Amino acid sequence: MTKRRKQRQDTLAQMAGKTNPVLQVWKNFRRNPVALTALLILLAMVVVAVASGFVFDYNTQVVGLNPADRLQSPNSAHWFGTDAFGRDVFIRVIYGARYSLFIGIVTSAVSMLLGIIIGASCAYFGGIYDIVMMRVMDSIVCIPSMLLMLALVAVLGKGMNGIIIALIATSVPGFSRIVRSIVLNVVHQEYVEAAVACGTSHREIIVRHILPNCFGPILVDVLMSVAGCIMAASSLSYLGMGIQVPAPEWGAMLSDATPLLRAYPYLAIFPGIAIVLTSLCFNLIGDGLTDALDPKNR
Amino acid sequence: MSEEILMKVTGLKVVLPEKEGGETVIVDGVNLDIPRGKTVGLVGESGCGKSMTARSLMRLLDTPIYIKEGAIEFGETNLTALTEKEMRRIRGQKISMIFQEPMTALNPSITVGKQVREAILLHQKVSKKEAKDRVIKMFRDVGIPDPELRYKAYPHQLSGGLRQRICIAMAMVLEPELLIADEPTTALDVTVEAQILALMKQLQSSHGMSILMITHNLGVVADICDEVNVMYAGEIVEHAQKTELFHNPRHPYTLGLMKAIPRVRGKMDEELYTIQGTVPSFSDMPKGCRFCERCSFAEERCKAEHPPLVDIGNGHLVRCFREVSE
Amino acid sequence: MEPLVQVEHLVKHFKSRAGWVKAVDDVSLEIYPGETLALVGESGCGKSTLGRLILRLMEPTSGSIRMNGEELSHLKGKELRKKRSQMQMVFQDPFSSLDPHFTVGEVIAEPLRNLGLSKEEQQKQVLELLERVGLQPEHYYRYPHQFSGGQRQRVGIARALAPNPQLIVCDEAVSALDVSIQAQILNLLRKLQKESNLTFLFISHDLAVVRYVASRVCVMFLGQLCEICPVEDAYQHPLHPYTRMLIDSAPEPDPDFSREDRMLLEGELPSPVNPPEGCRFCTRCPFATKECKETKPEMKDYGNGRFCACHHPLA
Numbered sequence: 001m002t003k004r005r006k007q008r009q010d011t012l013a014q015m016a017g018k019t020n021p022v023l024q025v026w027k028n029f030r031r032n033p034v035a036l037t038a039l040l041i042l043l044a045m046v047v048v049a050v051a052s053g054f055v056f057d058y059n060t061q062v063v064g065l066n067p068a069d070r071l072q073s074p075n076s077a078h079w080f081g082t083d084a085f086g087r088d089v090f091i092r093v094i095y096g097a098r099y100s101l102f103i104g105i106v107t108s109a110v111s112m113l114l115g116i117i118i119g120a121s122c123a124y125f126g127g128i129y130d131i132v133m134m135r136v137m138d139s140i141v142c143i144p145s146m147l148l149m150l151a152l153v154a155v156l157g158k159g160m161n162g163i164i165i166a167l168i169a170t171s172v173p174g175f176s177r178i179v180r181s182i183v184l185n186v187v188h189q190e191y192v193e194a195a196v197a198c199g200t201s202h203r204e205i206i207v208r209h210i211l212p213n214c215f216g217p218i219l220v221d222v223l224m225s226v227a228g229c230i231m232a233a234s235s236l237s238y239l240g241m242g243i244q245v246p247a248p249e250w251g252a253m254l255s256d257a258t259p260l261l262r263a264y265p266y267l268a269i270f271p272g273i274a275i276v277l278t279s280l281c282f283n284l285i286g287d288g289l290t291d292a293l294d295p296k297n298r
Numbered sequence: 299m300s301e302e303i304l305m306k307v308t309g310l311k312v313v314l315p316e317k318e319g320g321e322t323v324i325v326d327g328v329n330l331d332i333p334r335g336k337t338v339g340l341v342g343e344s345g346c347g348k349s350m351t352a353r354s355l356m357r358l359l360d361t362p363i364y365i366k367e368g369a370i371e372f373g374e375t376n377l378t379a380l381t382e383k384e385m386r387r388i389r390g391q392k393i394s395m396i397f398q399e400p401m402t403a404l405n406p407s408i409t410v411g412k413q414v415r416e417a418i419l420l421h422q423k424v425s426k427k428e429a430k431d432r433v434i435k436m437f438r439d440v441g442i443p444d445p446e447l448r449y450k451a452y453p454h455q456l457s458g459g460l461r462q463r464i465c466i467a468m469a470m471v472l473e474p475e476l477l478i479a480d481e482p483t484t485a486l487d488v489t490v491e492a493q494i495l496a497l498m499k500q501l502q503s504s505h506g507m508s509i510l511m512i513t514h515n516l517g518v519v520a521d522i523c524d525e526v527n528v529m530y531a532g533e534i535v536e537h538a539q540k541t542e543l544f545h546n547p548r549h550p551y552t553l554g555l556m557k558a559i560p561r562v563r564g565k566m567d568e569e570l571y572t573i574q575g576t577v578p579s580f581s582d583m584p585k586g587c588r589f590c591e592r593c594s595f596a597e598e599r600c601k602a603e604h605p606p607l608v609d610i611g612n613g614h615l616v617r618c619f620r621e622v623s624e
Numbered sequence: 625m626e627p628l629v630q631v632e633h634l635v636k637h638f639k640s641r642a643g644w645v646k647a648v649d650d651v652s653l654e655i656y657p658g659e660t661l662a663l664v665g666e667s668g669c670g671k672s673t674l675g676r677l678i679l680r681l682m683e684p685t686s687g688s689i690r691m692n693g694e695e696l697s698h699l700k701g702k703e704l705r706k707k708r709s710q711m712q713m714v715f716q717d718p719f720s721s722l723d724p725h726f727t728v729g730e731v732i733a734e735p736l737r738n739l740g741l742s743k744e745e746q747q748k749q750v751l752e753l754l755e756r757v758g759l760q761p762e763h764y765y766r767y768p769h770q771f772s773g774g775q776r777q778r779v780g781i782a783r784a785l786a787p788n789p790q791l792i793v794c795d796e797a798v799s800a801l802d803v804s805i806q807a808q809i810l811n812l813l814r815k816l817q818k819e820s821n822l823t824f825l826f827i828s829h830d831l832a833v834v835r836y837v838a839s840r841v842c843v844m845f846l847g848q849l850c851e852i853c854p855v856e857d858a859y860q861h862p863l864h865p866y867t868r869m870l871i872d873s874a875p876e877p878d879p880d881f882s883r884e885d886r887m888l889l890e891g892e893l894p895s896p897v898n899p900p901e902g903c904r905f906c907t908r909c910p911f912a913t914k915e916c917k918e919t920k921p922e923m924k925d926y927g928n929g930r931f932c933a934c935h936h937p938l939a
Contacts, residue, residue: 190715191723197681198735198783199708212725343802344773458667487666487829489889492873496888514802517875521883544879558807560832562859562874563881569814570807570836576772 028292035288038281045278049097061088062095063246071264080270083253084260085246092248093270099160099249100278104230107164111171112222118172119179120214123187124206134180137173145170149232153241163242167229178221179214186213216293223286227279234275250275301333304475304508305355310368312350312359322580324350324363326532329607332476337502337509339523339540341516341555345577347532348512352480355510356395357385372476391421394469398481400461404453410461411437411449414468421472436467439504441497459490466497473505480512495521516559520544528552531577531588534607538614548616550593587618595620626693627654628790628823629678634687636673643897647673649847650687652923655791660817660824662838662855664831664870668896670847671827675793678825679711680704691791709739709787716796718776722768728754728779729764735787753782756819758812774805778812785816793825798833810836831874835859840929843867846896846904849923853930861939863932865909903935911936 030036056062066086074081080089118137122130140148152166186192187210195205234251236242243249245256250271257267312325325347332338342348353359355370357377370377372393377385389395397403405413411433418429430449437445440463453461462482469477479498483491499522502509511523519526519540526543528536528551536549547553557571575592578584584591590600599619607617636648647670655661663671676682678689680696689696691710699707712735715721722731732753733746741749751761757778768776777797784792794813798806814837817824828834834841834855841858843851843866851864862868865887872886887910894900894907902919906912915935923933 190717190720193681194713194715194721194780194783195723195734197679197708197713199705199738199787200734201705201738209723209725213723343804488831488875489666489869489873491875492886492888495875515875516803516877520877520879520881521875540879544877555803556877558804559877560807560810560830560836561877562832562835562871563876566835570810572807572811573804574808576774576805 025289025292028294029288032288032291035284035292038284038288041277042281042285045097045281046101048094049101052091052095053098056091056095058095061091062248063087071260073264074266081264081266083256083267089253089267089270092253093250093274096248096250096253096271096274097278099243099247100230100233100275103160103163103167103233104226104278104282107167107171107229107233108222108226110164110168111175111225112218114168114172115175115179116218119176120183120206120210122176123180123183124210130180134177137176140170140173141177145232146235149236150239150241153236158241158244160243163233163236166236167232170232171225171229175221175225179218182214182217183210186210189213216290219293220286220290223282223289227282227286230275230279230282301336303331304334304372305330305332306369306371307331307351307355308369308371310351310354310370311366312347312354312363313366314363321366323583324532324580325354328368328529328532328534330527330534332508332510333525334475334508335502335506336524337511337522339511339513339519339526340529341513341519341526342529343514343577345531346529348529349480351529352395352478352510352512355478356389356393357382358389358395387421390417390469390474391472392474393476393478394472394474395478395480396462396465396469396482398484400458400465400485401453403465404461406453409450409452410456410464411451414464414471417468417471432471433467436471437464439501440464440467440470441493442467457490458486459493462486462490462494463497466494466501470501470505470507474507476508476510477502478510478512481514482511483518484513484515491518498522516556528555531583532580533588533617534615535589535617536615537607539612542612542614546614548610548614548621549589549618550595550620551589554592625656628657628691629655629825630688630690631674631678632688632690634674634677634689635685636670636677636682637685640897642895645896646847646899647896648677648684649899651844651847651849653842653849653852655823655825657790657823658817658821659839660826660837662834662841663825663827663844664829664834664841665844666829666870668846669844671844672795674844675713675795675825675827678791679713679793680707681713705738709735710789711791711793712784712787712789714777714780714784714792714794714797716799718773718780718800719768721780722776724768727765727767728759728771731768731779732782732786735783739787749786750782753785756785756816757782758808772805773801774808777801777805777809781809781812781816785820788820789822791823791825793827795827796829797826799828799830806833813837831859831870843870846894846899848904849933850905851930851932851934852923853932854928857928857930863926863930863937863939864934865911865936865938866905868938903933 064087069082069086070084072078072082078088078090080093083089118133122133148170149166152169153162156162156165192205192209195209233242234254237249237251238255240255243252245252253271254268261268307328307330310325310328311323313321313323315321328351340348340351354365359365365378368378404410411430414433414436415429418424418432434445434449437448442448442460442463456464483494486494495518498509511518513519523540525539526537527534528549530551536543536547536552547556554571554573558573560570573592578588578591586602587600587605590596593600597620605617605619607615609615610621632652634648634651638645638647651674663674665671673682677684680699684697687697696707729750732750736746736749750764754761754763759775759778768779798809801809810833813824816822826834826837838855841853841855842849843864845866850866851862853863858867859871862871869887869889873888889908900906900917903916903921906916909916913936921933921935923931925931
C-alpha cells in the first residue's frame with residue numbers, strides 16, 4: 001500500500017512538475033547577473049577574511065611596526081602601499097574584512113531575532129501591548145543613532161563588544177517597526193481569514209501562513225541592514241570609539257589616513273573602497289533575493 | 299450613413315516584447331471608427347485587449363508595451379506620429395479619459411476642486427478665479443450637490459459615486475471632443491451606476507461629444523451605446539449598430555455572451571448557458587479562428603484558417619465563417 | 625421545518641474615527657436546510673459583516689446565532705474551532721484568498737488536516753474534491769498564481785466543501801469573475817447543492833446573479849433588513865421601495881427596454897455613523913413621510929413567506 005501510494009505521488013509530482021522551493025529560489029537568483037556577481041564577490045571576501053587569520057601573522061605582518069618601509073606608494077612588493085608605520089596596507093585591508101563582516105553579520109542576526117520577536121508579537125496581538133511597545137521603540141528611534149551609539153559605547157567601553165551592543169540597540173527599534181508592518185500586512189490578507197475559517201489554530205496560522213509570507217521581505221531587510229551596520233561600525237571606529245588601533249578595522253584605517261590625505265591618498269582609497277564594496281554587495285544580494293523569493297516566479 | 303468620423307483607428311497592433319526575444323501581441327489589427335457625437339461601445343471580457351486599445355488611443359501605454367503598427371487619425375493628425383509633448387496638449391483637452399477606480403484616479407492629498415482646476419490651468423491661460431468658477435459650474439452640471447462646499451473636500455471624504463462624478467467633471471471641464479470611459483461604473487453600486495450612466499447620456503447630448511465606452515457589461519452597452527464592437531482575444535469579432543447587434547447577433551461569442559448573462563427581468567431559463575473553456579493565452583494563440591476551441595459551431599475550416607472581418611450588410615461586420623444566427 | 629441557522633437581534637458595532645459604525649443593527653433571520661438564501665445589498669449595507677458574524681469570523685456586539693439549536697455567539701478557542709467544520713466560506717477574491725506559498729493540494733487539504741485525517745486520506749479526498757469542482761488531478765501540486773480567476777475560485781469552493789459542512793457562505797463569490805466564467809461557477813454551485821443537499825448563504829450585490837441561485841432573498845440597507853421573500857416575488861412584486869429601486873437600477877441587456885419609468889435612487893447614502901432616527905432608508909425614499917423619519921418600521925409578516933419592514937410598502 002505504501003509502495004503504491006508512493007508511486008502515485010511520484011506520478012502526480014511528475015505530471016505536475018513539482019519543484020523544491022529552495023532550489024527554485026536559487027534558480028531564480030542565478031538568473032540575475034548583478035546579484036550573482038555580488039554574491040560571488042562576497043563569498044570570496046568571506047573566504048579571504050577567514051583564511052587571512054591563518055595566512056598572516058598578526059603581530060609581525062598586520063600590526064608590526066616597520067619604520068624603514070613607511071609611506072610607500074603602491075608597488076610590486078606592497079600592492080596597496082604602506083602606511084605611516086610601514087605596515088602593508090593590502091594585508092591590513094584584507095585582515096580588516098574579518099572585523100567588518102563579523103560585526104555586520106552578528107549584529108544583523110541578533111537584531112533580526114529581537115526585531116522579529118517584538119515586531120511580530122505586536123502585529124499579531126495588538127492592543128495595549130502593541131501601543132506601549134511601539135512607543136518605547138519610537139522613543140529610541142527619535143534619538144539620532146550616532147549620538148546614541150556613542151553614548152552607549154562610552155558606557156559599555158570601546159572595542160568589539162561595545163560596538164556590537166551599541167549597534168544592536170540602535171537597529172532593533174527600526175527593525176521591529178518594519179517587521180511589524182510586514183506582519184500586519186500579511187495578517188490582514190484574506191487567506192489568513194480563510195485559514196481561520198478552516199479551523200486552523202493560531203499557532204499553525206503563524207507558522208504555516210504568516211511566517212513564510214513574511215520571511216522573504218524580512219530576509220531582504222536583514223541583508224540591507226548588514227550594509228548599514230558595516231558603515232556604522234566603520235564610522236564609530238573612525239571616531240575612535242570602536243575597534244581600537246592598531247587593529248586594521250577599515251574605519252580606523254580611514255581615521256589614520258585623514259591627516260595624510262593630501263599627500264598619500266591611497267591610504268584612504270583602499271579601505272574606503274573596501275567599505276563601499278562590501279556594503280554594495282549586501283545591498284545587491286538583497287535586491288536579487290527580493291525577485292528570487294517572489295512565489296510568482298515558481 | 300454619412301456621419302463625420304471623429305477618430306479613425308486602422309490596423310492597431312499593440313505588443314509586449316518578451317524577455318527571451320519574440321513578442322506577445324495584445325491588440326491584433328483593430329479597426330475602430332468613432333463618429334462625432336455618438337457613443338461607441340467596446341465590449342469584451344478581461345484579457346481581450348479592450349483596455350489596452352483604449353490606452354493606446356491616448357498613448358498611455360506602460361513601457362515596454364508599445365504600438366507596433368497602425369494609425370490613429372484624429373481630425374487631421376495621426377496620433378501615433380506625435381511626440382510626447384504634442385500628445386500632452388491633446389490629452390485632457392481634446393481627448394480625455396475616466397477610469398474604473400475613482401479613488402486611485404484622484405490625488406488623495408489635494409482637494410478635488412484644486413485638482414479639477416489644475417486641469418484647466420494646465421491647458422488654458424485663465425486666472426485662478428475664473429478657473430475656479432468654471433470648476434464649480436462643471437460640478438453643478440455633473441450633479442454634485444453643494445458644489446462650493448465640495449470644492450474644498452478631499453477624495454476620501456466623498457462616496458464612490460461622487461468621486462466618479464468628480465473624475466467626469468475633470469474629464470469634461472475642457473470640453474473634449476472624445477471621452478474615453480474605461481469601465482467607469484464597474485466599481486460602483488448598481489443604483490449609483492444607473493445615475494452615472496444617465497449623467498453621461500445627458501452630458502453627451504448637451505456637449506455633443508463622442509464617447510468610447512469600454513465595458514464587459516452588455517446591460518451598460520444596451521443603455522448608452524449607439525454602436526458596439528465586440529472584442530475577443532485581441533481582435534474585433536463583431537461590429538454593429540446597437541439594435542442590430544442585440545436583435546441579430548451573428549458571432550458565436552456574442553451569442554454565447556448574451557445567453558450567459560443572468561437577467562433581472564423577463565423569463566428565466568432553468569440553467570445559465572455557459573461558454574465552456576477559457577480564453578486562450580496570448581502566447582498560445584490558435585492558428586485559425588481564436589474562438590474555435592470554445593465554439594459549438596466550429597468546423598474543420600475554423601481550425602485551419604483565420605476568418606477575416608466581413609460586412610454582412612447594414613454596416614454589420616462579423617469575423618466568422620459560419621456566421622450563425624439564433 | 626426546523627431552521628438550520630437562526631439569527632436573532634444580531635448587532636455589530638465598529639469603532640471608527642468618526643464614531644461608532646452600526647454595521648449590523650438588530651438583524652433577525654432564519655436559514656432552512658437545503659435552501660439558498662441570498663443576502664443582497666449595496667456596498668456598506670453590512671451583508672459581508674453579517675456573513676462573517678454567522679461564521680463567527682467576527683464576534684457580535686450582541687445578539688444570538690444558533691446552528692442546529694446550538695448557541696454560537698459566545699464560543700471561543702478550541703470549542704469554536706471544532707464547530708468550524710460545519711460552516712465554511714467561499715471568498716470574493718480568488719487571488720488573495722489562497723496563500724501564494726501553498727500548493728492547490730495543500731490549500732484544499734487544510735480543513736482536512738485540522739480534522740486530524742491521515743496524509744493518505746487527505747490526499748485521496750483532495751483528489752476527489754478536485755474532480756467534483758471540475759479541476760484536473762495534476763493541479764494538485766500547482767500554485768495558485770498559475771491558474772485563472774475562475775479556476776482559483778473552484779479551488780476555493782473545493783476547500784469549502786472539504787470538511788463536509790452543512791452551511792456554506794458565499795461572499796460575492798462570483799463578483800470578481802467574467803460573465804462566461806460566472807455562469808460556469810453558478811452552475812457548479814447549483815450542481816453541488818443538489819448532490820450534497822448543501823445550504824448556501826449567497827451574499828451578492830448583483831440581483832441578476834442572485835436570481836439564478838437563490839430560493840429566498842433578503843434585502844439589506846445600512847445594517848438592517850428591508851425585505852425577506854421568495855426569490856421571484858422580489859423581482860415581480862417587491863414590497864419594499866428599496867428592493868424595487870435595486871431592480872429598476874440594474875442594467876438590462878436589451879436596447880428596447882424602456883428606461884423611462886424606472887424608480888431611480890436620489891441623493892447620497894447617509895453616513896453609517898449617524899443613520900436617520902426612523903427608517904434608515906427615509907432620506908432616499910420618494911415615499912417617505914413624517915412617520916418614516918421618526919419611527920423605525922418593524923418587520924411584518926405578509927404571508928406566503930414575505931416579510932417587509934416598511935411603513936408604506938408597495939402594492
